[in-house]
Amino acid sequence: MHTDSSFTFVLFGGTGDLSMRKILPALYEAHRAGMLAASGKIVAIARHEEDRGHYLQWVNEHVKTHVSKSGVDEDAWSSFLDRIEYVKLDLGRAEDFVMLRDAMQDLPGTRVFYLATGPSLFVPICRALASVGLNENARIVLEKPLGYDLRSSNAINDAVGEIFAEEQIYRIDHYLGKEPVQNLLALRFGNALFEPLWRRDWVESIQITIAEELGVEARGDFYDNTGALRDMVQNHLLQLLSIVAMEPPHSMDSDSVRDEKLRVLRALKPVDPRDISKLAVRGQYHAGVIRGTSVPAYATEPGVKPDSTTETFVALKVEIENWRWAGVPFFLRTGKRLADRVAEIVVNFRPVPHSALGAPALRAGANRLVIRLQPNETIRLYCLAKKPGEGMNLSSVHLDLAFDQFFKEGQMEAYQRLLLDVINGRLALFVRRDEQEAAWKWVEPILNEWAASGKPKPYAAGTWGPAAASAMLAQHGTCWLEEEN
Structure with a gap:
């Protein structure tokens, strides 16, 4: 590097x-x-x-x-x-x-x-x-953010593209520089263990969460004109989804990787405006308590309009219409003033088709892979094992890859890796224009519907968002990871 x-x-x-x-x-x-x-x-x-x-x-x-x-x-x-x-x-x-x-x-x-x-x-x-x-x-x-919607994004890209060639333009998304995201590629494409399971036959659902404890801080004026869907979903979350769901690239050169990500974005099931209430939850935080400290409602933050309908929370159900992922729900979630600061990808594998060991082996989520991006960068594989003692009693155990313990050299921060890539002319971890356009096209029906509809659902600061986000998963017989116990 x-x-x-x-x-x-x-x-x-x-x-x-x-x-x-x-x-x-x-x-x-x-x-x-x-x-x-x-x-x-x-x-x-x-x-x-x-x-x-x-x-x-x-x-x-x-x-x-x-x-x-x-x-x-x-x-x-x-x-x-x-x-x-x-x-x-x-x-x-x-x-x-x-x-x-x-x-x-x-x-x-x-x-x-x-x-x-x-x-x-x-x-x-x-x-x-x-x-x-x-x-x-x-x-x-x-x-980021590059534009306010598809039209404004295209206007910026058109104007910049008249001055700089596409191979000169580096659209940065710092989540793509995080060590666990790089290790996800290594895990999938460098090992024979996971790739055969990385498909609809063996995966029941996938969750991607980027949660923040902080509010809008000093960015109220910016955020009130942006919202969580623009700020987080159309770039960070959809980029992480494309990394999780992409096909193996021909090589790790920039266009091979980005071509596969683009195929995922173009395969996202289009959003029918009539179904948005079933597929998308938007919320706005009210006053609450985080780690023992009272925090104000979003509408009273500096720079925010008192009657604002801007969302500070989004949960989505997304489907990918291709052979690998057809029918597998991807649940995306992001929000401010939530119960904890965490960014993670959760791959829930299907339970065994028949259990001679009792009901625990058939429980949803008994086998799962959790890729933690922050605050502690780890990859954890959950599986079932026999408890010590008499009888065949099963309990969940996990295998850990804790980077700071396994690799003695210091980890490279996301921005450090990406800045070195820019200086060295490596584009693989940067967003190409056609990727960005595909992401904006997919979120635009939601943006338009929310602009025309009522207020977001309230949730208390320090919780995990509106109850409707949990209900959306419950309809599929699952729940967000932190709600399991």
């Missing part, structure tokens, strides 16, 4: 929350591990700080707290800061981009432009870069 050659990494939104929490910490970790070419440079772009000295002071204050648990190596930190240049830039001033071009003339290697900004700035920045010739032989990274 070391960078192969020199680079200049240009970070728009250099004082923003994403840069402070994720991007600069990830680049620091790669630097400390010796993964960045020695001559590589980071150019931060912002309009707030007056000069490089003030910017580095800002970085010292806001980035150090977000590096790994092992803390900051002061020597490595000092040499990391030596990599950083700073350009104060007003996006509305064409002459500032001339100044940026001049500042970059003597900087080395591959040029990467990371747009850690709002999507409304993507096109103006790209056009301004092109006006001074900085789009040539460069790579552009676009953060």
Whole structure:
């Protein structure tokens, strides 16, 4: 994963929350591990700080707290800061981009432009870069959300596509860089054990959950115009679903992997607006208690309209119309102010067709695979075993792959892996335009129906969402994993 050659990494939104929490910490970790070419440079772009000295002071204050648990190596930190240049830039001033071009003339290697900004700035920045010739032989990274719906997403992609070729565009989804997602590919396609079982004959249902304890924090204005369906489902959850359900690719090159993901997205059973109430649950959190602390209702959060109908919770039943998965329900769930922070994929295998060992062997969920993405990255296989003692009494046991215990070297954070991939020109873990369009097309009927219908269902903060989400699974004889006991 070391960078192969020199680079200049240009970070728009250099004082923003994403840069402070994720991007600069990830680049620091790669630097400390010796993964960045020695001559590589980071150019931060912002309009707030007056000069490089003030910017580095800002970085010292806001980035150090977000590096790994092992803390900051002061020597490595000092040499990391030596990599950083700073350009104060007003996006509305064409002459500032001339100044940026001049500042970059003597900087080395591959040029990467990371747009850690709002999507409304993507096109103006790209056009301004092109006006001074900085789009040539460069790579552009676009953060989510990319658009508000299919039409606006296409408008951004069309405009950016006039300036950068598709192979220059890196649409980032950090969940695809997580270690367990990579290990899911290894588990399926590197072993003879699981792939024969990875189909409708042996899988009863699959759950994918991304749950957060946090509310909207300081993002109320953004979130109230976005909602959980746009923010989480059409990118993160559908991308995870496509990884889980894809066919074995010809190889791990970027187009082979993304071709198979696209086939899954195009095979999603279209949503009939008349069935949305049966297939989709939307909720909005009310006041509640999380870990002993009272938290406010969504409608009273700063930046949120008091009469908002924006959803903070979504649960969906999804089907894939192909030979491998026909008839297998995929249950997707995401929400804010839920009972715990967890992201996981649960594969429930069918029970044995006949049990000579009694009812426990026929219980749904007796055999399951749980892939935990956060907070602890693990893969756990549940199966039945005999309890010690007299009689054939069965109990659930599990086999664990805990990455931090098995592999002694430190795990690579998702952003660190993805940023190294950008610098090295590897596209496999980034979303191609046709994937994004397929995801927007699938969610659009739900978006339209919810825009025209009433309010989301209320749920108390600190719970697992509206009761209707549990009822949807109960109709299929199953339940969400945490509700089992």
